[in-house]
Amino acid sequence: MRRSQFWAGLIAPLIAYSGILTAIYVNRSWWRLTDNAISDLGKVGLQHNWLLNVPLVLTAVLAIYYAAGLLEKARNKVEKIGIWVFIAGFVFLALIGIFPEGTSPHYYVSWGFFLTASLGLLIAGVGMGLAGEREMLYFTVALFVLAWILTIWAMRTFKGVAIPEFIGAIAITVWHYAILLKIKPDQ
Template structure:
């Protein structure tokens, strides 16, 4: 169970590795002028690396969220985990519907918006479960994302997307710590049920 807790961290590491690799393979890419999706578009070198990387990262997010769902302690955490599964599916779809295809903008925007919802709802669930410090941090992530996107004039889509990715990484780290506590609760509950069995 402990290893499953770190799938989200693995997803974050993979995402950054893919971005860095694709940027290095496309020297024309400029963070202050381009969008990250340009790395998977028809003009990019090795666009499959970016697109398959997103599909794989989306699958890892779905696995992480599924594990979170399995150890959730209340309805808010269950709802947030379910929302995160949907977000992972939309991240994978960004790779499938790469730049230049009709649904690309929709699936890209929906992924980031859905992750903001995940942060707010999981944070509320953490607070309800008594994890006030991490819960407030998670709620803050959910508020800072859309507020920051609207409050500043970002020089490019890539800079705004990196801002969103960093916030998602913070959320994943906070959730990873939460899952450690939830695993402990699950183990104690399991021992109690075995001990009370006739």
């Protein structure tokens, strides 16, 4: 993995969360964590929708570049397939910013992000386990199961989907940084 890919992976989530938090702050007069979706902050016609949409696209581009470096480090087909599915999740993340709420593909690309990114990390984690990293396998499976249990609970508990979305995004971010901590970038 190139040093630039490592740094892209390091800063990508920070850009996403900075954009989300800035958009929440700007729209705090009407946006509620328990009643809305994160995507409401980027919907078509909203004055400052770019505060969410631009960082999501930028994050996706950086994350894809980073994940391409992960492919070089993959040790088996299962791990590679998982990383490719994880990359597909980031393509969907970019599409969330390109097709914001209020466009017909938005619902599908939003679900696409959460499903493919979480499935990709699970498959990659299984591949890591097959390569001998048992603790990464156990961590990945535990994180995946816990995130889905909490997400389903939150979807049944709250009117909006922002809390389930944050649960999914945070789980993806935690796994991402756990992987990043193990990587030593090339010079």
